[in-house]
Amino acid sequence: MPRPAPQPELTQEAISAEIAERSDRERDDAAAAGRPQPAHPRRDYAPYRSTLLRHPTHELVRADPEEIELVSPAFGHTDVSTEESDLTIQHSGEPLGERIVVAGRVLDGDGRPVRNQLVEIWQANASGRYVHKRDQHPAPLDPNFTGVGRLITGDDGSYRLTTIKPGAYPWKNHRNAWRPAHIHFSLFGSAFTQRLVTQMYFPGDPLFALDPIYQSITDPSARERLVAAYDHGLSEPEWALGYRWDVVLTGPRSTWMEPEDADHA
Numbered sequence: 001m002p003r004p005a006p007q008p009e010l011t012q013e014a015i016s017a018e019i020a021e022r023s024d025r026e027r028d029d030a031a032a033a034g035r036p037q038p039a040h041p042r043r044d045y046a047p048y049r050s051t052l053l054r055h056p057t058h059e060l061v062r063a064d065p066e067e068i069e070l071v072s073p074a075f076g077h078t079d080v081s082t083e084e085s086d087l088t089i090q091h092s093g094e095p096l097g098e099r100i101v102v103a104g105r106v107l108d109g110d111g112r113p114v115r116n117q118l119v120e121i122w123q124a125n126a127s128g129r130y131v132h133k134r135d136q137h138p139a140p141l142d143p144n145f146t147g148v149g150r151l152i153t154g155d156d157g158s159y160r161l162t163t164i165k166p167g168a169y170p171w172k173n174h175r176n177a178w179r180p181a182h183i184h185f186s187l188f189g190s191a192f193t194q195r196l197v198t199q200m201y202f203p204g205d206p207l208f209a210l211d212p213i214y215q216s217i218t219d220p221s222a223r224e225r226l227v228a229a230y231d232h233g234l235s236e237p238e239w240a241l242g243y244r245w246d247v248v249l250t251g252p253r254s255t256w257m258e259p260e261d262a263d264h265a
Contacts, residue, residue, distance in 0.1 A: 041216035048212040049173050080118070085151040087121075087163040095145035097126025097164035099240040102200070102228065105157040106187065109251020113157025120150045120186040121161060128167030128181075137170055162240065168207060171265055179265060180207040180214060187247065196257040200245050201227045213265060222256050 041048075043055035088095055106114040124130050124147060127139040131146050145164060153159050168178045182199040189195075201214070208214055208223075217223045225248075234242025248254045 041218065045212070045216045047174075048216055080150055080152050082151075084149050085159075085161045087145065087147065087149045087161070090146055090149075091144040093144040095125065095142050095164050097142075097145075097167075099162065100165045101160065101162050101234055101236065101240045101242045102183070102245060103158070103160040103231075103234055103242070104228075104244050104246040106153050106159065106247045106249065107157055108249055109254060113153070113155065114249060115153055115155045115157055117153040117157070118150065118188040119153060119159055120148070120188075121163075121183055122148045122186075123163065123183045124166040124169055124181075126164050126167050128169030130169075135169075139167070139169065165202070165241075173212060178207055178210070180205040180211050185247065187249070196249070198247070198255055198257045199226060202243065203227055203230055217256055225253065225255055 043051060045051050083089060088099060106117050106119070108114055122130075124135075125142045125145045127142070129135055129137065129139040129141055131141060147166075149161060149163070151159055151161060163183070166181045166183060168181050171177050171179050180201055182201050185198050185200060187196045187198075201208070214223060214226070217226075228243040228245035231242045231244040234244060236242070246255075
């Protein structure tokens with residue numbers, strides 16, 4: 001099998017130009033066809049370099065959902081406990097970093113609560129390091145922070161988690177590439193085949209304009225729906241800052257979700 005041709009080194013100026021060119025082209029194509037501007041990015045989005053090698057090039061293979069469920073992995077082997085939503089108490093000591101509370105609701109497109117929803121989260125630690133063998137960049141691991149948790153939404157669709165604000169980290173997409181601080185959210189419906197994955201960002205991050213993953217969403221309002229809002233009423237005195245972030249699963253104001261073949265950088 002021939003090796004793919006090497007990709008040219010992307011500078012931030014080249015990425016910004018590519019983002020602007022793609023955005024203009026997609027907006028013009030949508031206007032010419034009389035359809036709204038697409039909110040979801042192309043699967044072969046050039047500034048996000050690995051998509052050029054990993055995006056699907058053939059028709060999807062249809063599978064029997066019931067057969068898939070027989071072999072689908074489970075996140076844990078026990079029922080979800082309330083302690084799992086607090087990522088700061090999973091070890092003998094306290095983790096390093098800025099303690100935060102994140103709360104919100106999971107809703108459908110009509111604003112109705114989605115109750116009893118399994119939500120899994122994972123994230124880097126305060127230094128921007130994941131507990132994963134593929135993450136080898138020189139930032140310290142925290143022995144008191146694993147960076148994973150899960151919870152079940154309440155009858156009103158609400159969720160609440162306590163964690164440490166993650167740090168930015170390098171990801172080698174281009175020269176001096178850094179990902180904005182974010183938390184990964186995985187949401188399940190009533191079956192493994194209904195899994196959706198997205199990312200929550202923090203307000204005012206200076207890396208937004210420099211991040212091809214975030215900028216691959218061409219609709220500005222769709223991008224903004226991925227950013228949590230600081231909530232002073234949710235902050236706890238002498239303890240933690242609070243952020244509020246709702247997830248809307250359907251409809252025109254739905255939260256952007258990642259394609260199934262994404263690598264969740």
